[in-house]
Amino acid sequence: MKKVHVSTTINGTLKEFLCDTRETLLDALRDHMLLTGTKEGCGTGDCGSCSVIFDGDVICSCLTLAAEAEGRNIETIEGMAEGGELHVLQKKFLEHAALQCGICTPGILMASKALLKKNNNPSEEEARFWLAGNLCRCTGYDKIINAVLDAAREIREESDGV
C-alpha cells in the first residue's frame, strides 16, 4: 500500500512523516512522531482526550486524517510549556489539584488554552459548556473549572498590567 508524505508544522517545528491514508492525525502524532502526550480515549470524537490546536482551533485529532495535516500548523500539549516555563494553565492545574489520573489533562489543557485565547473572562457556565467535549471521570470537573477560571483571572491581570 502506498503511503502519503506529509509535511506539517508541529509546535513550531517543521515535521515530515509518511502515513497510511486511513490513519488519523492522532495516529500520526503518536505512532510516527512519538508525541504521546495527545491521548486516545475513544477514537470517535466523544471524549476530547486527543484535543490539539489545528490552525488556531481546538479539534479532535482522532477525527482528522493524518493527510489533512499537510501544510498546517498544529499545537500539542508538548508545546504548551515554553522555554522551561509552564503555561499559566499548567501551573493552575497543579496548584488546584485539577488532575487525578491525568489522562484527560492534556486534552483539557489544550481546549482550555483555546478558550482563554478566545475569551479571557469566561463565566463558569461558559467554561463548563466549552469543556463539555472533554470527559473527565475522576474529578467531577470542580477543581478543573476552578483552575481554568483562576488562570483566566491571572491572564487578565497580566494583560491589564501591561
Added chain:
Amino acid sequence: MAFDNVSAKSFKVVGTRPERPDGIEKVTGQARFGADAYLPGMLHGAILRSPHAHAKILSIDISALENDKSVKAVVTRNDFECNLTGEDWNILENIMAGEKALYDGHAIAAVACSSLLEAKDALKKIIVQYEILPHVTDVEEAMKENAPVIREGSARSSVPKGMHPNIVGYHESGHGDVEAGFKEADLILEENFRTEAAHQGYIEPHACLATMMPDGKGEVWCCTQGHFNVAKVCAKLLGSDASQIRVTASEIGGGFGGKTAVFIEPVALALSKKATHPVKIVMSRNEIFRATGPTSSTSMHVKIGMKKNGKITAAEGTFKLQGGAFPGSPMAESAMCAFAPYELDNVRSVGWDVMCNRPKQAAYRAPGSPMAAFAVESIIDEFCKRLKLDPIEVRLINAVTEGSKSSYGPKFQRIGLVETLEAAKSHPHYAAPIERGVGRGISCGFWFNFGGETCVSLALSEDGTASLSVGTPDIGGSRASMSQIVSEELNIPYEKVRATVADTATLGYNEISHGSRVTFATGLATIKAAQDMKKKLCLRAAKVWGLDEEAVYWEEGYVKPAGPNAGDHEPLSIADIAKTMGRTGGPIVGHYEASPEGAGVSFATHIVDAKVDKETGFTSIERYTVIQDAGKAIHPSYVEGQFQGGAAQGIGWALNEEYIYDKKGILQNAGFLDYRIPVASDLPKIDTEIIEVPNPGHPYGVRGVGETSICPPLAAIANAVSSSAGIRMKQLPMSPPKILEAMDDNNG
C-alpha cells in the same frame, strides 16, 4: 501485629496541600500511560470478538491468514494453559473463549501484525462458525426455571440445593427476630428496586506492551491497579512462573475497580511468544464497553418497619445481582452494606449471585454498596415523607456509633457517621430554602475499606534525600500522600522525597490498589518503613559515637546523644549520617512488609438538590454537597477530589448511565456517545466537607476515602428526583423516558 495508639500529634506536612510529584509530567504530556510505550520491532495485536450473546463455537478457521505475510502470530484458546481450575479458569475463559461465546464481545482469537490497520484487516479474514444458543441478560429472567443455562456447576457451596444453575452464590446475614420487629412497627413499607449495570468509564483504554521469550521469561508494561496480580495471573494462564514475568505499572488513566481485572496482558504475551517480537494491545472504547467492567445490574426488595418517632424496628432486604457470565458479583457486599449505617435489633439480608450472558462484572468503587443504599435509603426517605419526619433526624435516631452492633455481625469501633449527619444538619446547603420545583435528597452510605499485602522500601541517598518504592499503582495521587508521610516522619522537605511505583521484580508482592486501601495500607507501611529507617539512623549514629543504641534518640530530624552523653556530641542530621554511610556500615534502607488489618470503615452523608422538567423528564442537579469521614486527610485536595469524583460518578449512574441490550443480547450503546457519563456542563459545583474521626487501626487515623463517596449518591439523587417529580423513582437510571413514564403511570 500491634498497632500504635492514635496520637493526638500535630502534623507539619500531613494535612497540607503540596503539588503532586507526578504533576509536571502530567500537565506537559510527558507522563507515560499504558498506550505510551514503544519498543523496537513492536507489533500490534487485535482481538476478534463474538457478535453473539451466547453461541457454541463450532470452528475457528484461520487458514486465510496462513499465507498472509503481514500476520506475525495468531492465538486462540489452544495457546493457553489447559489445566486451570477455579478462578484461574474463569479468568482464562473470560479473556479467550473456550467452547462457547458467553456474551457479545467475548474474545475468540487474536492476531499480531506490524500495524494496527493490518491487524484489524487480518481479523476480518478469520472465519468462525457459531451455533447460536438461547441467551438471557436480565437478572430475574436468568433465575427462572426455563432460563438458558450459562454453565453448569458454577455455584458456590453456599447456594441452597435445587436452584437454577445460573444462581451461583447465596448470602444471608442478620440478627434478631425480623417478624417480631415488624409487629412493633407503626408503619411498614416495602418496595422493589432495580438498577442497571454501570461501567467504571475510565478515560484511558486498557493497554499493554508485552514481550515473551520462548523460555517463558516475560516483560509487561501495562495500565493496571495491580501489577503484581497481573504477573501472577499471566504466569498461570501461560504456564510460566510469576517471578519470570516482570510487570511494570504505567501511569494509570483511571480504574475505579475496573483495572483490578486482567484482560489483554496474557493475550499480548501469548502473541509475543509466537511472534518473538514485542506486542502491544490497546482496547478500543467499543471493546471496553463490551468486554470489561461493568458492575452488576440488580433487582432488589427491601422492607422496613418504623415507629412514628422514626425508630426502625425491623429491616429486611433481598439483593439479586447479575454478574455476567461468571460467578463473583458483589451480592454479599450489597447485603452487608445495605443496613450498615443503622443500629437494628432485627435485620435480615439476603444476596443472590446470578449469571447472565453479559461481560463478567468487575469491581466498581465500593462494589455492591451503592445499589443497596439506593434501595434502603429510598424507603427511609419515603418514611420521612409519610411520617413527616426530618430526613437527617431519622437517620440520627437510628445511626450506628462506636459499640453498635453492625447489621453484618461485629460491633463498630470508632466511626464517624453521626459526625457526618451533624455536619450535614448544620451545613448551609441544608439550611438553604428549597426553590419551587426543586427536590432535596439526603442519603448515607457505608463502605468497609481494606488493608491487604503491602510492601514498601525507603532508601536513603548520600545527599540525605529519600526515595520511596511502593508496589501500589497511584490511582488518585498516592505518591503525593506517601511523600508527605515520609517528609513528616523524617523531617526532610516534601520535595526531597521521591516516590516511585516499583515493578514486580523490585519489591515483594503488593495487593492490588483497590478497596480504598492505598492511603491506609501503603501509608501505614510507609510510616513503618520510615520508623525503621530512623531506628537504623540512630544505630548508625550510636556506632559513630561509640555509644549504645539506647544512648541516642531521634528528635526533629536529628539523632542526638541522650542522658549522660547529652552535649558530648553534636547532633547528627540525616544528611550528616547519609554523607558518610558508605564508610560507617553501608546503605541505609527502611523496610516494611505485612498485611495490615484494621482499615477503618467509613461513612458519608450527601445532600443534593435536583430539579425535574416535568414535561420532558430531564433532571438537572442544582446543588451537591458531600460530607464524609476520612479519618485523617493526608492531602485534603485529593481527598476532596475523591469525594467529588465519587459524587459525579454517582450522578451519572443515577441519571443516565446504563447497559442497553437488544433482543438478541447485543449491547446497543458501546461508546461514550450513548453511554452517557456526566460532562462538565451537566454538573454543579460539588461542595465537600472532610470529617476527621480517627481510625484506631492507623497511626495517623487514616481511613480509605475513595469508595464510600459513591455509596450515597444514587439514593440521594433518587430522593431528590422523587421529591421534585412527585413520584417515587424505583429504577435506575432515572433517565428522562423513565421519569416521564413513572409520572404518567402515576397519573393514569
Added chain:
Amino acid sequence: MKYEAPETIDQAIDIYSKFNGSKKILAGGTDVLVQLRTDIVRPEMVMNIKKINSLHEFCIVDGYWKIGAAVSASKITKNTAFISEWPGIAEGVGLIGSTQIQNRATLVGNLSNASPAADGIPALVAANAKVEIVGQQGSRVKDVYSLIEGPGKLHLSKDEFITHILIPLQRDRSADCYLRFIPRTEMDIAVVGCGVNLSVKNQSISSAKIVLGAVGPKVIFADEAAELVLNSRLDKDVILKLQRMCEEIATPISDKRGSIRFRRQVAGVLAKRALQKAYARALEVS
C-alpha cells in the same frame, strides 16, 4: 484508500465524477472519520474539499445567505449578522457536537450525512433553504426538504455533491428557533428536534412552519399544527392543541435513545416551546 485534495471546484468535479468505486467527501470529517473508524464505511477514495477556496464562502449573494460546504459550524455561529437574522438555524448548527467538533463539522456535512436526528436540518427546512449541487452535467439548485430521501440518503446522482447551502433572507417581523431534547446538556444525539420559522402581523402569527426532527425517517412538516397557530397569539388552548397534534404527527421508532411514547410526548413539548420562543423573537423584531 485513495486520498485526494483538489484545489478547484472543477478538479473536484472531475476527480469525483470519474471515480467509480465507493467514495466519500471529507469536509469536516466528523461523521466520515467515525464511520471509517467503526467500519461502517470502507470507501476506496476520500476527497478532501477543504482546499477549495470557493467552498469557504459565507456571504449574501442574490438574496440568499450562501454557506460553502467547507464552512465550519463555529464560523457560522460566530457570524453575528447571520445569527441575528437566523437564530434558529444558528442554534441547530451550534448544537452539532462539542467545541472540538464545532471547529471541524460543517452544515453541508450534517445535511449530507442525512441522519434523521441531524440538528442542522429542521431549521433549514423551516427556513425553506436550498442547496447548490454540482456534477458532470453542471450545477443545479434543490430545496433541502426534497433533497433528503431517507436515513443516510440524499437524492443525488453518483457524480454529484453539494457545494453550498442557500438560505433566503429572513422576512420582516419574522424569526426562527430550533430546540432539541437530549438527556445530558451536551454531547448527545437529538432524541427529538424541532425547528420553527414564523412571521407576525399585529401581534398575531401570519405564517408558520413547524418541522420535527428525529421522530421519523426524515424531518416531518407539522402542517396542520402550523395552520392551527395561524392568526393566533399562542393562547393556552391553541398551544395545548398544537402539542397534541405534534405528538400525533410524529412517527418515531423506539431505540436506545428513547421510546416511541417518550419521543411523541417530547415532540409536542418541543414544538410548543420552539413556537413560543420564535414568537417572542418575532415580536421583538416587529
Added chain:
Amino acid sequence: MADVYLWAGAKRLIEDESPLNISGKTVGELLQNLVVKYPNLKNIVREGVSCSVDDKLVFNSSTETVFENSEVYIFERISGG
C-alpha cells in the same frame, strides 16, 4: 475458646446455633479447627471468608491473634474496587 458467629447463610449448613466455641490462637488456626469440627463448612472456608476479631475487621491475615474470650464473626470474603 473463642465465640464464633457465622453469617446466616453458612449457619444453615450446620445444625448448631451460634455462637460456636472454637479454639485457636490465630484466625488461621481457628478456621482450621472450625472445619475439623464442622466438615460441612469446608467448602465455604476454602472459597474464602473474612472475619472480625473483637470488632476489628480482618480481611486477609490468618495470623491475626485470637484470644481466649474473643468474639469472632465470620462472613463471606469481600473485596473492593
